[in-house]
Amino acid sequence: MPDAHETNTIPIDCTINGERVAMDVNPSWRLLDLLRDHLGLTGAKEGCGEGECGACTVRIDGLPANSCLVLAAQAHGCNVETVESLDPESLGHLHECGTTQCGACTPGVVITADWIRNNPDSLEHGSIRSLMAGNLCRCTGYDGIIDGVRASIDAGASKGNRS
Amino acid sequence: MLTEEPALTPIAGGTDLLVHWPGNLEARKRDYLDLSRLRESQSGIVWEDDRVTLGPLTTYWDAITDDRFKKEFPILIVAARQVGAVQIQTRGTWAGNICNGSPVADGVPALMAVDAQVELRSAKGSETIPLDRFYTGYKQSRMQSDQLVTGITIPRRQFTTQFFEKVGSRKAQAITKVGVAVTHSDETGWRVVSNAMAAVIMRCGEIEALLSSDAKIRKPEDLLGAVDADMTPIDDLRSTAAYRRTVFARILFHALRERNVRVSTDAG
Ligand SMILES: Cc1cc2nc3c(=O)[nH]c(=O)nc-3n(C[C@H](O)[C@H](O)[C@H](O)COP(=O)(O)OP(=O)(O)OC[C@H]3O[C@@H](n4cnc5c(N)ncnc54)[C@H](O)[C@@H]3O)c2cc1C
Ligand code: FES
Ligand code: FES
Numbered sequence: 539m540p541d542a543h544e545t546n547t548i549p550i551d552c553t554i555n556g557e558r559v560a561m562d563v564n565p566s567w568r569l570l571d572l573l574r575d576h577l578g579l580t581g582a583k584e585g586c587g588e589g590e591c592g593a594c595t596v597r598i599d600g601l602p603a604n605s606c607l608v609l610a611a612q613a614h615g616c617n618v619e620t621v622e623s624l625d626p627e628s629l630g631h632l633h634e635c636g637t638t639q640c641g642a643c644t645p646g647v648v649i650t651a652d653w654i655r656n657n658p659d660s661l662e663h664g665s666i667r668s669l670m671a672g673n674l675c676r677c678t679g680y681d682g683i684i685d686g687v688r689a690s691i692d693a694g695a696s697k698g699n700r701s
Numbered sequence: 702m703l704t705e706e707p708a709l710t711p712i713a714g715g716t717d718l719l720v721h722w723p724g725n726l727e728a729r730k731r732d733y734l735d736l737s738r739l740r741e742s743q744s745g746i747v748w749e750d751d752r753v754t755l756g757p758l759t760t761y762w763d764a765i766t767d768d769r770f771k772k773e774f775p776i777l778i779v780a781a782r783q784v785g786a787v788q789i790q791t792r793g794t795w796a797g798n799i800c801n802g803s804p805v806a807d808g809v810p811a812l813m814a815v816d817a818q819v820e821l822r823s824a825k826g827s828e829t830i831p832l833d834r835f836y837t838g839y840k841q842s843r844m845q846s847d848q849l850v851t852g853i854t855i856p857r858r859q860f861t862t863q864f865f866e867k868v869g870s871r872k873a874q875a876i877t878k879v880g881v882a883v884t885h886s887d888e889t890g891w892r893v894v895s896n897a898m899a900a901v902i903m904r905c906g907e908i909e910a911l912l913s914s915d916a917k918i919r920k921p922e923d924l925l926g927a928v929d930a931d932m933t934p935i936d937d938l939r940s941t942a943a944y945r946r947t948v949f950a951r952i953l954f955h956a957l958r959e960r961n962v963r964v965s966t967d968a969g
């Protein structure tokens with residue numbers, strides 16, 4: 539049943555994975571819908587649709603956020619980064635440490651992990667485990683994830699990325 | 702930013718409003734006023750000599766990453782780190798937590814324990830309501846539908862004690878079953894705020910009076926009289942009233958004892 543909102547649109551102008559995106563969005567789209575259904579960026583996954591699982595995690599203005607809890611219209615003026623924007627090389631450690639099994643949680647895990655790696659200051663506010671607590675995983679038991687994040691932070695530090 | 706259109710629902714971080722959005726036809730039919738577009742100008746934390754003010758768009762993460770905030774109001778940082786996970790803390794706002802009005806909110810009790818005041822504004826004018834007088838019943842408050850929260854002001858005090866404790870069913874992202882926020886300053890005395898105990902988050906006047914008196918408090922049971930005088934705990938899916946009452950007295954007692962304040966540990 540189409541409601542009145544289906545016929546209205548809202549213009550947005552934002553940056554997604556480094557590219558400017560100016561378009562009209564439906565007021566009822568979530569950022570997750572915009573990315574997956576309209577921009578073909580299917581990295582972010584819909585798990586729960588209620589902010590619990592983190593499979594839909596993207597970065598908005600540099601910070602991890604659940605794209606299922608953001609309206610597409612709210613992305614106006616924002617810098618959005620999805621898993622597609624990451625350098626696969628930077629993810630090697632996650633792979634080696636058994637961070638992934640079925641892979642459903644992985645895009646979200648990787649986004650949060652990459653944020654921690656690039657912002658080691660975030661560890662002043664909580665352990666790796668607590669910062670990763672918004673990314674649920676039903677397979678790995680988390681140790682592989684934590685080890686992978688730690689290894690990638692250490693590798694980042696050895697490359698001199700950590701000031 | 703002000704509207705005369707009461708039919709508009711303000712949306713900030715969306716972490717309450719957008720839960721189960723695709724299936725929530727009623728929510729999707731409403732018209733929204735997107736406050737998040739004002740984030741740049743309205744998310745700052747403003748420090749003055751005698752107070753600090755959170756903007757209407759200040760998120761938990763904004764507070765968590767503000768060193769001064771961490772130093773002066775650790776109670777608020779502890780509460781903020783308990784609100785969901787990082788992905789929620791970066792989007793969820795303190796004002797949204799207040800306006801959502803849930804009796805199990807975590808930001809509200811900590812704010813109430815530091816005497817936060819809510820600034821409200823509409824096209825008709827502005828007013829300030831102390832947070833401990835904001836709620837009138839379950840999910841009911843003094844805020845009118847044409848008003849917006851435009852700031853949350855907290856007086857700066859020398860606290861001798863401040864803490865927030867919550868019991869949930871697991872560590873991260875757990876809905877609070879029972880929580881308590883406590884502060885003490887020589888200037889204003891004790892503040893004890895209960896969370897998830899009654900239909901609203903509230904100051905516990907009898908417990909505050911008990912802590913200010915010379916009555917000996919040697920065991921959790923010594924608090925129960927005051928606990929019962931202050932509130933009638935709720936029975937719900939998450940726990941029973943009897944459990945809440947006992948656990949509340951225990952977490953308050955042990956939190957005080959751990960910090961060596963107010964309770965007597967001697968046998969006599
Ligand atoms: C997975 C998950 C876990 C969570 N865990 C917790 C938790 O542990 N503890 C907890 O307390 N909360 C929790 N929450 C709830 C939520 O994150 C918080 O209540 C948050 O503070 C809401 O802020 P927001 O900006 O996202 O609000 P929104 O969803 O944008 O709005 C919430 C309400 O406030 C109104 N509103 C917002 N800003 C204003 C304003 N300036 N003026 C007038 N009205 C306004 C809106 O109209 C709406 O009614 C959780 C949510 C999720 C999805
Ligand atoms: S789909 Fe967004 S948090 Fe689960
Ligand atoms: S690898 Fe399967 S859910 Fe995480």
